[in-house]
Amino acid sequence: MSIEEKLKKIKLLALDCDGVLTSGEVQYTSAGEEIKTFNVHDGLGLQLLKKSGISIAIITGRESSALTRRAQELRIDHLYQNCKDKLSLLQQLAKAQGLEPEQVGFVGDDLPDLPALQWSGVAITVKNAHACVSPYVDFITQLEGGKGAVREVCDFILKAKGELDSIIHSILSQKEHVVSK
Numbered sequence: 001m002s003i004e005e006k007l008k009k010i011k012l013l014a015l016d017c018d019g020v021l022t023s024g025e026v027q028y029t030s031a032g033e034e035i036k037t038f039n040v041h042d043g044l045g046l047q048l049l050k051k052s053g054i055s056i057a058i059i060t061g062r063e064s065s066a067l068t069r070r071a072q073e074l075r076i077d078h079l080y081q082n083c084k085d086k087l088s089l090l091q092q093l094a095k096a097q098g099l100e101p102e103q104v105g106f107v108g109d110d111l112p113d114l115p116a117l118q119w120s121g122v123a124i125t126v127k128n129a130h131a132c133v134s135p136y137v138d139f140i141t142q143l144e145g146g147k148g149a150v151r152e153v154c155d156f157i158l159k160a161k162g163e164l165d166s167i168i169h170s171i172l173s174q175k176e177h178v179v180s181k
Helices: 003-008 040-051 065-074 086-096 111-119 149-160 164-172
Strands: 012-015 055-059 078-080 104-107 122-125
Touching: 003 122, 003 149, 012 086, 012 149, 040 055, 040 065, 040 149, 055 065, 055 086, 065 078, 086 104, 086 111, 104 111, 104 149, 111 122, 149 164
Parallel strands: 012 055, 012 104, 055 078, 104 122
Antiparallel strands: none
């Protein structure tokens, strides 16, 4: 089955945070507060997926108030932090939504993500993932984590479902204010 056929079935997209939604770097202020940088293109992509009826989950092994805030801003459906067993959590989430593994996509970038990647119907990693991950995924993004890779995944899913062109045309057909010269 082609990757496009697999992507058509996706009803839940789950993502790791560090290394996927961010570059994977951890920065602290002098007061010890963690700083994360998120890509706005990724955020728009996730919002477009939500509008198309795809549920979004973030499942991460760390906890961060910055991630909590970002998830709230994007109205992410499911946020799980301090998760040491991503596979069990992902399986519970899928079961609660009545989904089979082939209806679940997972984006991860390192060893803790491998069980969830192997279980998911579509396993995705980012360009800058650890080398141990790439043999276990369906595709690798051209962009790095925190640098638009999630938007690339979102666009790929929307395109496979035949929705990306209609989203673009809808935006282009919105009336704009024309300024005369």
